[in-house]
Amino acid sequence: MKNIKQLKMLIASVAVFGIFALPVNAHHSTTMFDHSKTLKIVGTVKEVHWTNPHVAIFVEGIITEGQEPTVWLMEMTSPGNLVRAGGWSRSAVKPGDKVTVDFSPLRDGNKGGALKKITLADTGKFYTADIRAQESPNLENVK
Amino acid sequence: MKFLRIFLILSTSTLLGCSPKNNPPISPLTLQQLMGWVIDSNADVIWDSVKSITDINGTTEIFPKTDAEWENIRNSAATLVEAGDLLIAKSKNKEDKQWVEFATRLSQTSMKALQATQDKNKDALFDAGGEIYNACKACHDKYADFDKKASK
Numbered sequence: 001m002k003n004i005k006q007l008k009m010l011i012a013s014v015a016v017f018g019i020f021a022l023p024v025n026a027h028h029s030t031t032m033f034d035h036s037k038t039l040k041i042v043g044t045v046k047e048v049h050w051t052n053p054h055v056a057i058f059v060e061g062i063i064t065e066g067q068e069p070t071v072w073l074m075e076m077t078s079p080g081n082l083v084r085a086g087g088w089s090r091s092a093v094k095p096g097d098k099v100t101v102d103f104s105p106l107r108d109g110n111k112g113g114a115l116k117k118i119t120l121a122d123t124g125k126f127y128t129a130d131i132r133a134q135e136s137p138n139l140e141n142v143k
Numbered sequence: 144m145k146f147l148r149i150f151l152i153l154s155t156s157t158l159l160g161c162s163p164k165n166n167p168p169i170s171p172l173t174l175q176q177l178m179g180w181v182i183d184s185n186a187d188v189i190w191d192s193v194k195s196i197t198d199i200n201g202t203t204e205i206f207p208k209t210d211a212e213w214e215n216i217r218n219s220a221a222t223l224v225e226a227g228d229l230l231i232a233k234s235k236n237k238e239d240k241q242w243v244e245f246a247t248r249l250s251q252t253s254m255k256a257l258q259a260t261q262d263k264n265k266d267a268l269f270d271a272g273g274e275i276y277n278a279c280k281a282c283h284d285k286y287a288d289f290d291k292k293a294s295k
Contacts, residue, residue, distance in 0.1 A: 051194030052269065053186075053276035080273030095199045 033104040033114040039063055041072055045097045050090040053078050057093060057115065059101055074103055074115040076129040087127050093118060174233050182226050182249075186275055188219035189256050193269040206265040216268070217260035223253035223275065245282035252278045 043061015055076045060069050082088035093099070098121035103113035119126040172180070193206045207213045227250030234242050252274040259267035 046198065048197045049194065050197070052190040052272035053279075078273045078276050080270060081277070090195060090197075095197055 030114060032106055032108070034107045035104045035114070037105055038102050038116065039105050039113065041101045041103070043069060043072075043099065043101075045093055045095050045099055046071060047095055048090070048093060050079055052080075055079055055082055055088075057101075057118070059099060061099075061101075070111055072101075072103075073112040074101055074118075075112065076115050082129065085129075088129075092127055093120070098122060170229070170232075174230075177226070177229055177233060181229070182223065182279075185219035185222045185226070186272075186279065188216060189223070189268070189275060190272050192216045193265045193272065206268075207260075207263075213260050213263055217257060220253050220257035220260055220271075224250050224257055226250070227253070241285065242282075245278065245285065248278040248281070249275070 041059055041061045041063055043059045045057060046060050047058040049056040049058075055078070057074045057076075058071055059074055060071045062069050076082055077085075079088075079090070100119045100121065101115060102117040103115050105113040115129045117126055117128050170177075192212075196203045196205065207216055227246045227248075230246035230249065231243055234246075236242065252271060255274060256268055256271035259265075259271050
């Protein structure tokens with residue numbers, strides 16, 4: 001499918017041009033993410049895309065001390081699956097929020113990943129996401 | 144009367160001989176091409192049609208506004224409705240009932256998107272997009288098994 005390529009182009013566009021207002025409508029498997037690894041980024045939410053098939057949050061931040069802040073694309077499952085999983089809404093996380101994000105990174109080293117947990121620095125409130133587990137309950141209702 | 148009976152038998156035999164059951168699909172597309180060129184591309188049209196993008200300046204709501212935009216999305220939804228039948232036709236194992244169920248689910252969820260375009264209901268279209276995604280994902284988990292292949 002074209003989608004992995006599309007996602008890479010999106011990430012590259014953000015990195016080079018700082019463009020966020022691009023569609024994140026690619027349907028893809030979760031295999032592009034290395035689920036055996038968890039990285040943590042500390043930064044600021046720049047943009048939230050509440051869209052099918054994957055909600056995306058752009059976070060500008062650093063992985064390790066001393067780094068220049070860069071923009072990372074964090075992906076989740078669909079809006080409907082997130083809402084059904086509990087807690088999430090389109091305004092749960094807003095641009096400008098200071099956050100810490102735990103995520104499974106892209107296997108190819110690009111600046112993106114599958115969001116696992118996002119914690120708001122101001123309140124300590126957190127939201128979890130598991131792109132595979134949150135999708136599973138909604139896949140069984142075959143009629 | 145006897146002539147009529149023979150005529151009916153011959154006519155029925157001829158009609159049965161023309162039934163789709165006896166004719167293999169003539170489409171040269173592979174299953175992967177059907178997925179990429181027909182299903183995924185039309186699903187993208189639906190998924191991209193309704194969304195919200197929020198940045199520091201506010202929220203931009205994207206949804207179809209003109210008749211032409213609604214018709215374009217309607218056409219993609221209709222294509223996906225029919226694609227369920229195409230998937231069944233492409234099945235390698237005609238006895239695989241679960242394949243048929245997944246393909247039917249694609250048609251059913253796409254039908255909701257089609258209805259939403261006819262009602263010009265952007266919220267219903269957004270929800271249908273999520274259901275289409277789950278239909279795709281359920282089938283991929285069963286038959287494509289991307290996760291297992293990646294871990295090898």
